[in-house]
Amino acid sequence: MDTAILARVEDFCIREGLLQPGAPQHLAAAVSGGADSMALLLLLRQLQPRFGYMLSACHVNHGLRGQSADRDEAFVRAECARLSVPLRVFHAAELASPPAHAGEDWARRLRYTAFAQLQGQGIDAIATAHTANDQAETLLLRLARGTGLHGAGGIRPRRGCYLRPLLCLSRAETETVCRAAGQPWVTDETNDTDAYARNRLRRAALPALQSTNEAAVENLAHFCEKAAQADAYFAQKAEALLM
Helix, strand or coil, X not given: CCHHHHHHHHHHHHHCCCCCCCCCCEEEEECCCCHHHHHHHHHHHHHHHHHCCEEEEEEEECCCXXXXXXXXXXXXXXXXXXXXXXXXXXXXXXXXXXXXXXXXXXXXXXXXXXHXXXXXXXXXXXXCCCCHHHHHHHHHHHHHHCCCHHHHCCCCCEECCEECCCCCCCHHHHHHHHHHHCCCCCCCHHHHCCXXXXXXXXXXXXXXXXXXCCCHHHHHHHHHHHHHHHHHHHHHHHHHHHC
């Protein structure tokens, strides 16, 4: 395990109030089998003695990718068993029937339907594997479509029971975590298509920005942090004026 990366994630979790020592809770990691989510699982296992939470994992098989989806499920089952992490698997059929043209938005709603079920089954918080790259992509998408200060704040580190401990890491760093631990991962083949706007940003816009400045992803993510802080400040002041 890269101790520097582990320390950064620990500091981020404490600074953002995601995890608190001595505050027992049951935490579920959302694990797709990709490098980001496998790194999330590894890091949360390492931080478990420090914070004292119970740790389990959950996986949603959306049923949209046929044998590839079943392969990912089998991989996650095998790795969670190897790591001795209890796993809850959800299938689309038990959650919601897919519409005629089910895509990323439907898959995302399905995942959060599964997460809502977990909350009713004793899970206190759910950790997702969003990284600084996801943050940068979200910012660019929102700016392109039109947004204000609140939207420019991007993905918040915490939203209700949802925690994002890896927002302080880049996608390259999650792969570093996996490689250092000898942890394999699976790759979603739909990431290689330009059918989705986020994929086009990931494959073209971000590399173009990084060719101008290698720290482009980190700088975009830091901008989101500052925008979120400003948004929270203005909201607090507006509320005080209305009281």
